[in-house]
Amino acid sequence: MTAIYIGVMTGTSMDGVDIVAASFDPLQLHATLTLAFDPDLRNELMALTLPDDNEIDRMGKADVALAKMIGEGINTLIEQHQLDRSQIKAIGSHGQTIRHRPEHGFTLQIGDPNIITEITQIPVVSDFRRRDMAAGGQGAPLVPAFHQALFQHESIHRVILNLGGIANVSLLPAGAPEQVSGFDTGPANILMDAWCHRYTGQPYDENGNWAAYGQPIRSLLERLQAHDFFAKEPPKSTGREDFNLDWLDDQIMDWRNDELAYDELEDTPENVQATLLKLTTRAIKKAIYRSGMETGEVYVCGGGAYNSQLLEQLRWRLRKHQWTVQSTADLGLSPTWVEATAFAWLAMRFVEHLSGNLPAVTGADGYRILGSITAV
């Protein structure tokens, strides 16, 4: 009987919880489901990403609420698709990151796995990031090992670009598994979503249509690019601690007050949105051009794969070396499900006592089996 693993992902965008039931060798998705957040829980999770009052108590409550939501969601998925529970070896639950501080050696994901196991009666592998951090790594990104296992090609260079709240790249040189690398390039949707929500009331900029109305403000872009994160050499990872609306507001304020700002463009909301989009694509282009791979194929996953404006700009930016830009759907896996499937895969790696990290990506001292498990 083929082993099925369930993967659960909720990323920095906090747009919902993605759940997949998958088996590997060959990859097969048996069922998928996205759960929408209760608005109060989402607001609380968002608030917990930054320092505030009474954090421990509030975190504890959110830990329980999120776990219940995930556990019940998994039961719904199992029942809707009539999956055989005995075939499901484990659940890989990433949890919601509420703090990621690689500079201090800690990262925190919540969504209590004990509760998920009580509700589903299935073992849960969770806490995937801290073992890598304990070994001196960033604990992120963790998806490159999965991207490599699934998407590396013998004779074509490939880049897998994940556009979630944060953008991260997996660089997969043709036929060279030992040379795989990857890192976060900076914000993808976190700033664009927040900015869009403030001015249009929409949770995100559908297809990038709104950004397409605007024009990037050159001097503001330069100021945003001066963030320390962009200058760092990999391994590197980032989150809401670095890039959030308060930070953006401060930058815009400073930019307005800067007498040397030479741009003729006004900071209309759509011009700022266009600037944020360019901030994302520029960092990606730089990562790809510095990869040492001359040309090849970029495959995009995560919700940002549906931002056609972003993809178009990326294509244009990468035209010089004829990189193609497509969606992972062209490789047989929908961009929506890549990350959740990666956590199903990481659960499988744990159960089979196999490593989940790539030291060249995270900077850890070596390969490690990632996560810990609850027993049934």
Ligand SMILES: Nc1ncnc2c1ncn2[C@@H]1O[C@H](COP(=O)(O)OP(=O)(O)O)[C@@H](O)[C@H]1O
């Ligand atoms: N049609 C679309 N047009 C533009 N952006 C989209 C579209 N669909 C999804 N997105 C973006 O993708 C984000 C969710 O991507 P996801 O991969 O789930 O991120 P995360 O891993 O951070 O949860 C949304 O917040 C939104 O910004």
Ligand SMILES: [Mg+2]
């Ligand atoms: Mg998401």
